[in-house]
Amino acid sequence: MLVKFKMELIEQIEKIQKPYKNAVITIGNFDGVHLGHQALFDKVKSKAKEIDGKSIAMTFEPHPIRVLEQNGLPPLITLYEQKVELIGKSNLDVLICVPFTREVASITPKEFVENILVKRIGMKAIVVGGDYTFGKNRGGNLDLLKDYAERHGFEVIVSDWIEVSENFPGRISSTRIRELVMEGKVDHARKLLGRYYQIRGQVVPGRKRGARDLGFPTANINLTDELCPKMGVYAVTVECQGERYKGVANIGFSPTFDDHIFTVEVHILDFHNDIYEEKIRVNFIKRIRDEKKFSNASELSKQIQKDIIKGREILSSLL
Ligand code: RBF
Ligand code: MG
16 A cells, blocks of 8 residues: 655755755654654644744654664664654655664764754744654753753744543553554554554465365565564455555464464465465454364364354454
8 A cells, every 4th residue: 555745754864955844753762653742743833833934853763862872772663664653644845864874873963953953944843752862872861951941042842742632541652552563452552552553565475284184375474573472373364466454463383283383374264366475464453362283174173153243353444
């Protein structure tokens, strides 16, 4: 599914020839582009509207920790392509992706604010969370930013962390979403993301056992994504060949059989196309159960039939 951009995408800061008019900016890694990030974008947009300026997000690629630390960072929720797509949907005017290098990491807070934000981009307002740090060794913080703000005539807008609702208390964070996905709580993760958790990959040949021995063919997915939900069976929707379908997915080692190969596979309901090598996206709606070892293929097949009934029930209100 192709997303049409109205947003301007800048992948090299040198490409900005002249400062934007009344630039309002927020800066972050935005992994997951979750509701907390979207709240920041909303503040940027409303301020930009107020001062008739440009709404801008700045992010870094790769994730700074990936550059600076060996074992940095747990699996990303959204890889670059998806992140750009999602920010594109949020109706900001500009997304600036700064290629992150050690050189970029060594820019002092002063240089960053004066040379990049103020001089090059033309920043008139910045929206940040209360715990925002920036520049070399994370030396820049809110106090410093407010200091520069007076000198350079920009406004600092502090945005507090938002909560989703009473049923889902606590701060929305990428860390929390990662944990929820890894615990299989994809329906909860959705509340913080503002959309379903999605994995992307390519359909690869499997063992043909699903179709042959179980009566339920599955598309086996070679994941491009890093973050994979907990092993088990899920109700999902599937996007491929420009269409959306219902499905049931299994993540795990298929313990009923002896090959012990980790697979992410999806049985697409009422579907018979050949989709080998196609790009596929799977949206996780709800976890159904743990993966189990059955005494034979026919027992497993009976269980999969039940999973499909359960899946249809869960998915009936969707699509
Ligand atoms: N394999 C298992 O060994 N145990 C399971 O509990 C299990 N549950 C599944 C549920 C669904 C909805 C699907 C589509 C597959 C499941 N599988 C399970 C995987 C199954 O063994 C696999 O699709 C075939 O072996 C073909 O690779
Ligand atoms: Mg298969």
